[in-house]
Amino acid sequence: MRNRTVTRSIILSMVLTHWISPVQAESLSDQDRAEINRLRAAQGHSSDDITSLIEQVNKAGERGLPVESLANKVKEGLAKGIDPKRIDPVLRQMTARLESAHEVLQEAKGRGLAEGNRQRALETMAEAFARGATADEVRELSRLSQEGRHKATQEELAAGAKSLAVMKEGKISSNDGTALVGEGIKQGYRSSDLLDLGREVKRRGSDFQEGRASLKALREQVRRGERGDRLFKDKDRGESGSGSGRGDRGDRDDRGGRGGRDDSDRERVDRSDRLDRSDRSERGDRSDRIERPEKVERPDRSDRSGRGRDH
């Protein structure tokens, strides 16, 4: 009888604990710890040098934040020969962004957005903030998402926020980007579609700025329910005939095969890299040039480096 009571108490406490604190505490895995220690030793740092970094990661885990991205950043910094003292503030920033991400996602949850993959949602949203999305923009996306028939998840909201941030890197205005991404969420675009949309718009940033493409028309396509992987197909056809020197890419199915890319797709990427790097004029097309610049290549692109993103 007593045993049964004890068992009931244990089960009840477990249920209550789970209900009160649905966020699971995480800590650095033994494997991550070992890898970090290997990298630390290889760089000639003492254990004390990285104690505060390990503590930060574990504390974030105790607060229910995902530790994987933080552990990865520690490894990346050590591998690149960064002094642990310089890794510390980067880690703090990342943690702060994860906390902000948690807050806005909780807000969204309050509005009825389903959770989805929580860790991915948190990391994606934190990355969106790192790349320049704001909490207000996320709230607006959240509001727009409720106008559609599709019930968006927090993961999709986070992907939308990241997509918007990427578009802004391509010099797309916040209003235009928000409206476009919001339409995508309303139409039930998946997270991967939203992220692709952001990257494609960023790649064509100059086309939109210089009037060769229209964001309004693109939004209309999305509103009509056109699939994400077909949005830029006709544009590519148009480009091929415009003498822009981008090659004949009309016969390709953009992103048609989600697991792979064909040659023409790769060709587009090369082109997009050139667009992305248009401000790296001294480099030109780097595909056929020696890639051995200075000892450590410095980021010099304002459109992709000005956000302090630390994924």
Next chain:
Amino acid sequence: MCRTPRHHGFVHSIVLLSLFLTLVGSWGCTKSVRPERPRATVQGVQFTISAPGAKVVCLVGSFNGWVKHATPMTIVGGTVWSVVVPLKEGEYPFMYVIDEDQWITPPHADDFVTDGFGQTNGIVVVRDTP
């Protein structure tokens, strides 16, 4: 041992033909191993980079814990190095390390982001296979 003009013409033709074939051959090889954005293959994602004069080239990224020698690349033609890595669906930051200490931002990637330490990582996007 006098050589006739006809003989000279024959030798010239052979030399020209050899040169032509060599040029066509090298052009074909270069074309087949052009560095490009990481792309999905049956075995995994193929990474390629041109690194003239390099002795060792390694691929590093979040997928291998940024460990330098975890994913060494091999020369596949001319100056182009390549490696195929099986990756699950997701987005991964990566760079190349040439000759142990030169961290290189990928010339081709699906996206680019700063790493917080003053450098730029490439991003490879791996999609789910149908």
